[in-house]
Amino acid sequence: xxxxxxxxxxxxxxxxxKKNCRKASPPLKITYKDMxxxxxxxxxxxxxxxxxxxxxxxxxxxxxxxxxxxxxxxLDPQNQLPDEATTDFSNLLGVCPGNRSSTENAKKTCxxxxxxxxxxxxxxxxxxxxxxxxxxxxYQRNGEIGSTDTELNKELSDKLNLNSEAAYLPQNRETAYSxxxxxLKAKKPIGEWSKPFLQQAWQxxxxxxxxxxxxxxxxVYEYWLKHWMKK
Numbered sequence: 001x002x003x004x005x006x007x008x009x010x011x012x013x014x015x016x017x018k019k020n021c022r023k024a025s026p027p028l029k030i031t032y033k034d035m036x037x038x039x040x041x042x043x044x045x046x047x048x049x050x051x052x053x054x055x056x057x058x059x060x061x062x063x064x065x066x067x068x069x070x071x072x073x074x075l076d077p078q079n080q081l082p083d084e085a086t087t088d089f090s091n092l093l094g095v096c097p098g099n100r101s102s103t104e105n106a107k108k109t110c111x112x113x114x115x116x117x118x119x120x121x122x123x124x125x126x127x128x129x130x131x132x133x134x135x136x137x138x139y140q141r142n143g144e145i146g147s148t149d150t151e152l153n154k155e156l157s158d159k160l161n162l163n164s165e166a167a168y169l170p171q172n173r174e175t176a177y178s179x180x181x182x183x184l185k186a187k188k189p190i191g192e193w194s195k196p197f198l199q200q201a202w203q204x205x206x207x208x209x210x211x212x213x214x215x216x217x218x219x220v221y222e223y224w225l226k227h228w229m230k231k
Contacts, residue, residue, distance in 0.1 A: 011039025
């Protein structure tokens, strides 16, 4: 996970939908089921650098790409909100499918895993839109994600299953860490990683490409480069 700076303005098609519902006589009910979603999909993908808000896997806007197709997630659970509140853009995130089609719950992650929990267990404090929270996130060399905040640390696994080896997330994050170290070692031996050198690596690994997409698991690169720059 990493901090997401989200657009404060709702997508145009969502604003128009709400406006037209309120102008109708009598006013029409505003619901998540009926709201247009194209603008929301596109804005969430752009805001998040085309990465899942939770696991940082690639998300796609191509419906044919079922393994990566963006799903809309309600940070505050949809089943606990009144109808109009389910269309609040500030409460929406873009997430990966999370292996939701798997028959094994251990392989499900992100909102797909959260969705199998009992309704009273789905609420969580963990929030990628909260910069202070995201500053507590860390990554081990073995790819395990954690938080220095005890409650958030527990939610990473218990609510989103982000340390599931069955879903290969720790293994993928470990690969990202290894790729970064291999790149740095090929340029300079450990002990010679100066701050300017690491800043150059940041430009390569932690900045989006021309389409606005970040590398998968970019939070791993960000965490370790920041960690080494502080030394």
